[in-house]
Amino acid sequence: MGEMKTTCTQTVSVKPDLKQAEWKQALQRHGESIAAIGCGVLTFGAWLLQGSGTAWTLVLYVLAYCIGGYVKAKEGIVTLYKERELDVNLLMLLAAGGAAGIGYWFEGAILIFIFSLSGALENYTMKRSSKDIASLMDIKPETALLYKGGKESQVKIEELNIGDFIIVKPGERIPADGIVREGVSSVNQASITGESIPVEKEVEDSVFAGTLNGEGALIIEVTSESESSLFSKIIRLVQEAQSEMPPTQQFIERFEGTYAKTVIGITVLLMTVPHYALGWTWSETLYRAMVFLVVASPCALVASIMPAMLSAISNSARKGVLFKGGAHLENLAGIRAIAFDKTGTLTAGRPEITDVVSLQDYSEEQLLWIAGSIESLSEHPIGRAITEKAEACGRPLLRPKQLTAVTGFGVMAEFENETWKIGKEAFVDERGRHEMLAELTKRLEMEGKTVIFIQNDRGIAGVLAVQDTLRPEAKAAIAQLKKLGITIVMLTGDKRSTAEAIANEAGVDEVYAELLPQEKVESVKALRERYGKVAMIGDGVNDAPALATASVGIAMGNAGSDAALETADLVLMNDDLGKIPTAIRLGKKTGQIIKQNIVFSLGVILLLILSNFAQSLSLPLGVIGHEGSTILVILNGLRLLKS
Structure with a gap:
């Protein structure tokens, strides 16, 4: 009582x-x-x-x-x-x-x-x-369900380490950046990328802290600590944007x-x-x-x-474009030229098979199936591209015997009672070469494609052409930027033929190829002397110096390296190049409203x-x-x- x-x-x-x-x-x-x-x-x-x-x-x-x-x-x-x-x-x-x-x-x-x-x-x-x-602060997960030694335990996200496995149940927020190891689900990524439609996630797909899991349970391998997650980076960007005048x-x-x-x-x-x-x-x-x-x-x-400036920053954040401060919004409005990195920025950063040419009695589908089966054990990006293309044909792939990878050249394996080589021209021997092959190789390389040779016991069985393809939205984004009177430039370390092929497809005005990181910086400085205010868009560590040199540095949020994200003044959270013209128009409108007010x-x-x-x-x-x-x-x- x-x-x-x-x-x-x-x-x-x-x-x-x-x-x-x-x-x-x-x-x-x-x-x-x-x-x-x-x-x-x-x-x-x-x-x-x-x-x-x-x-x-x-x-x-x-x-x-x-x-x-x-x-x-x-x-x-x-x-x-x-x-x-x-x-x-x-x-x-x-x-x-x-x-x-x-x-x-x-x-x-x-x-x-x-x-x-x-x-x-x-x-x-x-x-x-x-x-x-x-409001991102309110959705930051505090705990995670750690799966270790067959047991589940609730831990603070700060206690998670890279390589840990966590379980995310339906309807829960994902507590850390990671890769899906088990399960299939749709994930609402609006808080990170601004995408309103949930994205289907399956094994090997990347997921981000702060996003909302849908109907399926996922087991995720943690790939970054809590303070290094994309979510934490966004919060830091927000704090910088609010404090900078x-x-x-x-x-x-x-x-x-x-x-x-x-x-x-x-x-x-x-x-x-x-x-x-x-x-x-x-x-x-x-x-x-x-x-x-x-x-x-x-x-x-x-x-x-300030009311106008913060309204514009908030507007762009809702659409997946984060400014680190109002100064960068002002600068963006006066941009006269934009320099794009190629790989991972204008292009998807993933090689794809564009051409399959058979030179023996195999059909193109058969040749691709053989190459895909042999490369199924390879971890090389081009090998994965070949396997993915072959799997898309629907025929189950087989495993090769005695696969040997020769670094920098290709792979050699026993398959279907024959010895096969897949790789660079220097990796295969002279058997089966003829004039048509030389002309074909030259044509494909002129188109900016990498040529992969396939050889069996009888000689050259065929060739595959591989290319890092243009982002779907890149061409339309560049066309819109040109309508705004902006000159489009490409800065890349890739060889000139490849760069020019992508540039012609995208509608780029000027191409600077085979550049080292320091040469990209010099190119940006030269562009600033010619045009005044210049923006630079990149995703890699090698782009960071050029991003810092530009009047406005723009980083790809999903694909971007830590160095690029830290250096940039503006981050595209869903890597959508189509948001750049929108951001520039918003910057111009903000400038007009501020002038009206003054x-x-x-x-x-x-x-x-x-x-x-x-x-x-x-x-x-x-x-x-x-x-x-x-x-x-x-x-x-x-x-x-x-x-």
Whole structure:
């Protein structure tokens, strides 16, 4: 009985704590919005009581000032104390205080209300802009089901090591990057690549941490530790993107301090000079000084850039394109040329059989079956390509006898009572050569293909042509980039004939082949001298120096090496080249909206200042014009969320 009482007491005491925590979180999330609404309600109440002559009018105004102005006053004082700088927050509070000082309590309260409302809207914009990418933190798996020694155990993902096996049940999030070793399932990769349709995964397929397993159970071999997973890299990219400020915003923030001091200096002069120089009354002089302080404050100018920039970054992140900061979005908009790496970037990075030519009494299908059976034990990429092509024909492959791999040349094996060689031209002997073979080899090589020779006891039985094929979306992406007036260049270490064949198929303007990594860097520097801003797109370690040299480095997120991902300014999470023209158009649109905001905000400030000096602008209209322009530029920036 005593134990039950103790339990009841504990249960009752926990609930208020939980509610208190919930209230605290709600206040943190919506504090500015609540303050703005409270300020508006109090201002309206004070306005209703204004003619009654009661003390409650003043009390309500003071409360409205305190509640609506607290957050901005705190920000302004912290900036003044820590950075010894005046900012727009203090300007607004000085203006509101000045309005109250000359008897315009309502106008000052309206100023604080609209100012706090625009601040709440800007804060909403920032949170809304980062929500799509920051939500990744919420789906990060914390634990994994480790399968070791025939037993299952729950462990933290930090305890996983490369080579461990984990079990992922239907509906669970995959806790680590890895390769499927058992099972078949569809995996929703939207959090990583932006693909909305689940991808079918089977044995030997790669999977990523943070993606959602579908209907099947999977046993996965871990290929990277938790901090090295693609998911963790994305989170780091997000944090960098949120913290980095574009050059335009940096300039505005530097300008803000100087501008604020200038406005206060002019306001002090306006509080005295017009009385003596223009014969204004003291009341009119102080009134005009306060109006100037309100309308000259650069609220709209300060809000012109970051809401738009973060909206654009959020928009692109939802589509699988991650910027490491607003500066790179700005730079991308001015790109005049794009340099593509070839292998793994313009091409899929996987060799495929493009031609099968029989030179004996075998059909093409029979020759491919023989070659595929012999290569079925090979781990070489070309060997796997031959086997995959042969398997696609549907005839079961057999195993060869006495397979011998000769590094750099090919394989030799006993198959169907004959000795077979498959490999380079130098690997096979002279038997069975004739003019047609020489012409065929030359033609295939001119097309940028690698020729593989097949020889049996009678001589050359046939040849296979292998080529790293163009990505399906590459041609259309390049065509779109050209429509944007961008020159397309290929930089590759591959031989010229292969490079030119791929370049002609893709529609590339200029080709630089047989380049070492340092020569790629020199090529990018030369392109920058010719074109100005240049982007470089790559996936390998050898591309990292060139990515760093380019105005904007773009890495392939799935196929990209760690070095490329770390160096790049922009990452294509699903390796879709078609997203590059979209990102450039988004960058251009962002630049246009920022220019619109800056021109509009400066125009409004100038118009209001001139109207004030012409004595045709009242304080309420000044407040509405100035703060209204701030709200409009924020809303204009928000349009980029839906572009």
